[in-house]
Amino acid sequence: MYKVIRIPPEKGEEIREKAIAGEFLDTTRKIRKLQIKEVTLLEIPVTEDAGETVEGFPVIEQKDLEFLKPAASLKEYLKCSLSETELARLPSGWHVLGDIIIVSIPDALDGKKLLIAEALLSMYPKCRSVVRDFGIEGQFRQPKRELLLGNETETIHKEHGCFFKQDVTKVMYSKGNLGERKRMSRLGKGEVVVDMFAGIGYFSIPMAVHAGPKKIISIEINPESFAYLKENIRLNHVEDIITPIMGDCSQFAPVDEADRVIMGYVGTTHHYLEPAMRALKNSGGILHYHETVPEYLAKTRPEERIRKAAEALGKKVEVLETRRIKKYSPGVLHVVIDASIFI
Structure with a gap:
């Protein structure tokens, strides 16, 4: 059964973006205008994942189907x-x-x-x-x-209702991390969050736009990325939530302040585990630790590194979840561990 939502034309771009972000836009069918009596409506094709309503508009069955012509390869x-x-x-x-x-x-x-x-x-x-x-x-x-x-080479990319301005020859933007960015955008309501490797705002911006955190401290050492981070804070109107700091996160991360710390960098991330844990409140908090690791060590090495750093600080660890993000290179995985750190 093919489904659509019928909406006023002025809501079209907003609902289309929500459908893309929610991964329920049916890209095999056309978005089209309908004239029903004297009312003009926009019909947006959606998949079964859309549920029964989208932003208050009912999901209904589409009778006359119009499929898009497949693009030439x-x-x-x-x-x-x-x-x-x-x-x-x-x-x-x-x-x-x-x-x-x-x-x-x-x-x-x-x-x-x-x-x-x-x-x-x-x-x-x-x-x-x-x-x-x-x-x-x-x-x-x-x-x-x-x-x-x-x-x-400068562009503005839209993702999950957020805007990311960047120069593609100067900063990276990974398509493979889309699911993780979307997941993180639902976390942190009312919390103080430290984003230790903020980049241009990959995690900070979606979290600030969608999750409603109290405060995000976004730290970035690369001057070019930091310039775009500030620009993206402005573009997404989250100046009252995100505090950008330029510098080495091992030196500029706060102490005993965060409910949640994001470590969204790979390569040498484990060297920053102790400053990340110090940033968390003494009463406890959540750590999101990214690592690239040989596949045969994926279930052991990241967790061992977290436990070793916690032990050095006299803290305890409860691993909440380990997720595979993507294959980073042959035989190497990008994984994320969510861990509760407490005394």
């Missing part, structure tokens, strides 16, 4: 321009961030990179630039990227 766009061997080497996926396409192109297709970029812009006419991705580097995990087509 990258191979179809380039089948007359590339050899069979080259077609087989084309990237199978890419990342659309705001109005910029980010794509990894193998070295073997270096001479065809502009053709590939032109094809991608044809597939996504609302986008204005294509950027080639070479991975990340350095302590600040900065992206190594090349602008292939277009003039701009």
Whole structure:
């Protein structure tokens, strides 16, 4: 059974974004306008996950279905321009961030990179630039990227009802962490939260917008990321909730103040466990600890590191949940541990 919600046209963008954020927008069918007597309505297709109502509008069965025409694949766009061997080497996926396409192109297709970029812009006419991705580097995990087509690398990305302004050649934005950012946006109501590796606001902004925390202290050491963090605080109108601090979180994290601490960085995160635990209230609090770990150690090493740091401070640990976020690299997982830390 195919479902839709019928809403006034002026509510269209708001409800569409909620459907995308809630992952119940049916992208196989068209959003269309209907004229019922003298009333104009917008009909938004949704999946079974939408429930019985969305923002007070009932979910009903759709009678006359209009499906979207599937977009041509990258191979179809380039089948007359590339050899069979080259077609087989084309990237199978890419990342659309705001109005910029980010794509990894193998070295073997270096001479065809502009053709590939032109094809991608044809597939996504609302986008204005294509950027080639070479991975990340350095302590600040900065992206190594090349602008292939277009003039701009700065964009505003919408996610879960929040706005993130960024330059895709200067700061990272991981699509693989979407589920974790969405989950965190539901936590922290009425709490004091410390975000130790805030970046451009990946976790701080959704939490401030949706969860209703008392205060978020967002710490970021990278000057470029920090500049966008401040801009995103302004864009999302959460100046009264988020206090941005530029610097090393091991030095600038508060002591005995937080109900919850987010450690959303990977690589050397375990070196910051003790400052994170000191930031929590002596009466206890919740730690969200991220780590990249070999798959065979995923069930032991992150928890052992948390317990070791807690023991050094005379604190106790109760592990609440361990979650796999994504495969970070071959044989390596990105995991998150939620732990209660107390005396």
